[in-house]
Amino acid sequence: MKGFYYHNPTKLSFGKSTEERLGKLLGDNHNRILLHYGGGSIKRSGLYDKVVDILKEMNIEVFELSGVEPNPKLNLVRKGIEICKENDITFVLAVGGGSVIDSAKAIAIGALSNEDIWKFFTDGIDVSDALPVGVILTIPATGSESSPSTVITNEDGMLKRSLDSDLIRPEFAILNPELTLTLPDNQTFAGIMDIISHVLERYFTQTDHVDLTDNLCEATLRSTINNAYRLKENTMNLDARAEIMLSGTIAHNGILGIGREEDWASHRIGHELSALYGTTHGVTLSIIFPAWMKYVYKENLDRFVRFAIEVFRVDGEGKTLEEIALEGIKEFESFLEDTNMPIRLSEIGISVDQFELMAKKCTNGGTIGSFKKINEQDVMNIFELAK
Amino acid sequence: MKGFYYHNPTKLSFGKSTEERLGKLLGDNHNRILLHYGGGSIKRSGLYDKVVDILKEMNIEVFELSGVEPNPKLNLVRKGIEICKENDITFVLAVGGGSVIDSAKAIAIGALSNEDIWKFFTDGIDVSDALPVGVILTIPATGSESSPSTVITNEDGMLKRSLDSDLIRPEFAILNPELTLTLPDNQTFAGIMDIISHVLERYFTQTDHVDLTDNLCEATLRSTINNAYRLKENTMNLDARAEIMLSGTIAHNGILGIGREEDWASHRIGHELSALYGTTHGVTLSIIFPAWMKYVYKENLDRFVRFAIEVFRVDGEGKTLEEIALEGIKEFESFLEDTNMPIRLSEIGISVDQFELMAKKCTNGGTIGSFKKINEQDVMNIFELAK
Numbered sequence: 001m002k003g004f005y006y007h008n009p010t011k012l013s014f015g016k017s018t019e020e021r022l023g024k025l026l027g028d029n030h031n032r033i034l035l036h037y038g039g040g041s042i043k044r045s046g047l048y049d050k051v052v053d054i055l056k057e058m059n060i061e062v063f064e065l066s067g068v069e070p071n072p073k074l075n076l077v078r079k080g081i082e083i084c085k086e087n088d089i090t091f092v093l094a095v096g097g098g099s100v101i102d103s104a105k106a107i108a109i110g111a112l113s114n115e116d117i118w119k120f121f122t123d124g125i126d127v128s129d130a131l132p133v134g135v136i137l138t139i140p141a142t143g144s145e146s147s148p149s150t151v152i153t154n155e156d157g158m159l160k161r162s163l164d165s166d167l168i169r170p171e172f173a174i175l176n177p178e179l180t181l182t183l184p185d186n187q188t189f190a191g192i193m194d195i196i197s198h199v200l201e202r203y204f205t206q207t208d209h210v211d212l213t214d215n216l217c218e219a220t221l222r223s224t225i226n227n228a229y230r231l232k233e234n235t236m237n238l239d240a241r242a243e244i245m246l247s248g249t250i251a252h253n254g255i256l257g258i259g260r261e262e263d264w265a266s267h268r269i270g271h272e273l274s275a276l277y278g279t280t281h282g283v284t285l286s287i288i289f290p291a292w293m294k295y296v297y298k299e300n301l302d303r304f305v306r307f308a309i310e311v312f313r314v315d316g317e318g319k320t321l322e323e324i325a326l327e328g329i330k331e332f333e334s335f336l337e338d339t340n341m342p343i344r345l346s347e348i349g350i351s352v353d354q355f356e357l358m359a360k361k362c363t364n365g366g367t368i369g370s371f372k373k374i375n376e377q378d379v380m381n382i383f384e385l386a387k
Numbered sequence: 388m389k390g391f392y393y394h395n396p397t398k399l400s401f402g403k404s405t406e407e408r409l410g411k412l413l414g415d416n417h418n419r420i421l422l423h424y425g426g427g428s429i430k431r432s433g434l435y436d437k438v439v440d441i442l443k444e445m446n447i448e449v450f451e452l453s454g455v456e457p458n459p460k461l462n463l464v465r466k467g468i469e470i471c472k473e474n475d476i477t478f479v480l481a482v483g484g485g486s487v488i489d490s491a492k493a494i495a496i497g498a499l500s501n502e503d504i505w506k507f508f509t510d511g512i513d514v515s516d517a518l519p520v521g522v523i524l525t526i527p528a529t530g531s532e533s534s535p536s537t538v539i540t541n542e543d544g545m546l547k548r549s550l551d552s553d554l555i556r557p558e559f560a561i562l563n564p565e566l567t568l569t570l571p572d573n574q575t576f577a578g579i580m581d582i583i584s585h586v587l588e589r590y591f592t593q594t595d596h597v598d599l600t601d602n603l604c605e606a607t608l609r610s611t612i613n614n615a616y617r618l619k620e621n622t623m624n625l626d627a628r629a630e631i632m633l634s635g636t637i638a639h640n641g642i643l644g645i646g647r648e649e650d651w652a653s654h655r656i657g658h659e660l661s662a663l664y665g666t667t668h669g670v671t672l673s674i675i676f677p678a679w680m681k682y683v684y685k686e687n688l689d690r691f692v693r694f695a696i697e698v699f700r701v702d703g704e705g706k707t708l709e710e711i712a713l714e715g716i717k718e719f720e721s722f723l724e725d726t727n728m729p730i731r732l733s734e735i736g737i738s739v740d741q742f743e744l745m746a747k748k749c750t751n752g753g754t755i756g757s758f759k760k761i762n763e764q765d766v767m768n769i770f771e772l773a774k
Contacts, residue, residue, distance in 0.1 A: 219603045
């Protein structure tokens, strides 16, 4: 196990109607806040009205910025920063899914800095301050509700880049699984793949002696897959929705990665697909992860054998280690197919044309990942396996 | 799953030599602190000198209070409160195991209150403020390093009582597994039983649809048991020491209980043994928990079947559910015996004399626990099973 530092002060308020606790969680310290959201879904569901009513009753002046799209864009972030600076905003409230939260986090950093916000994503400038962010989550997927990460896409050059800082862990996250009952299937299952990927990026490590977190990762994977099947049967199953919502937070609050070297190559490769084609994050992962697995499993066969046996209960009787490992990857692909997730680029109409460009952009002359250090040619090979 | 609120802001600094980060974790805000510890072991190990050197170099004025015993006593807490009040102490640093931390937490509450500290334990007074507490952990066991709990024994009447408040979650916990290498076997394995008991108190629930946390509990139990056996083979195995230290924190940071009704009857019963006979906390649990299991398993047979299969890999082939459940309890007892933990009161020389008194004290005319509500007669019956 490696040494680690872990600090996650996000307050989680979980359960039916917990959005009603918004006032209590906000406290008395903020009278000018930015309400940040996507489009009409929170208006149609009535959540928008509920939130605005609570804020008005608290005599909070609300500044609104809507229009966050999947793979949230830098331009809107800049707009949010401007609103915050012009109006002395002291709190950013994100109501939506991971894109809205990530956009809110970037705004929160930019609002208290004179640097251009994009430089934080590209030049490795340390975040020294940020406005507090609160979250009302409507899509379980990115885990951004208690993570220190934000991922933003710069339309200029179509660059999708991430940034980590403990200063942008949200102050609170309101998690009401009822709000997720009406999610369309594609968002539900792309979200679930995103959740699973956050565990996998931590699970596939070369760090030795990480037995406890191995077990916790496998536990989260099994439960998430189990509840995905329950939602496949009936998307209105509130108990399964609750489990998935909690899985999303656990998968990416950092606990599953403590003491482990994490990987994240699949995320980096997937980001290139989103940047260039606008592909949904979870879809990029369901295509790239199985291909990455096939490409790297020989780097630590035992780990892939353990994955097969502990997560998918593959019966090893009479099989070679390699056969067991490959059966685990196959089971994972079957699960993705069962939840109608694409596992090949061809299924979403992406051909070989831009493989080289994307491979170059995401490795940028170096390597990504740690389970196996992946260079430009490796990324090309992974795209080939994902064709 | 039940709704829940969860907030754990304790900073974890884990790994070799992490006590060297003490200064960074303390920051610049405190120039008068109370250093609280037990006896000579931290002096013999050199930890005391290291800590004092760091504090002196920071020009922090150090007030010392040593002498914390297992099952920490109210009188010493009162003494600590006095020192804090007289000297305008702003921070309590606990260097030791759970008893030292619990004592420090009680001092931290009392230092900022005009109420008698014992009233917080008996009269249900809400904690409204407390000094910040920091921890350098030397015994993995109680999980107090990031929990909201403290347990104190009042010598007057030999009452052992607990108190919960998010305000006493430590600000930071320094977790260096090297510091645990020299622990004597009895402390090592009593600590491990304590860790396991924190999971069991959450695992045995009547709350439905808690699949994710069920899995996380089982994962923690399996890993803890596995690493206990590794330590049985070689107590100097640093990797296993690290896993156990991390398990201790995970088992009691609250995550394994979110959304679940917890039980805690076995703890309450065990506290009476400690109060009356001074029995080590972990020893009381290794005696009471198996007896409690035998007494309550029929309340939810399925859960005990799951426990047997998922934690101890009991083979259910051809057996009734009851047989599987009982085999799980038997396996648990075998594990305790393998780690030289007593599982009967007679093994530690406690006879039936005080059963009635203890049963009366711990139920106090009402019931304890939630998996099965346990009254005075039930406690008597559990003592009988533990004879």
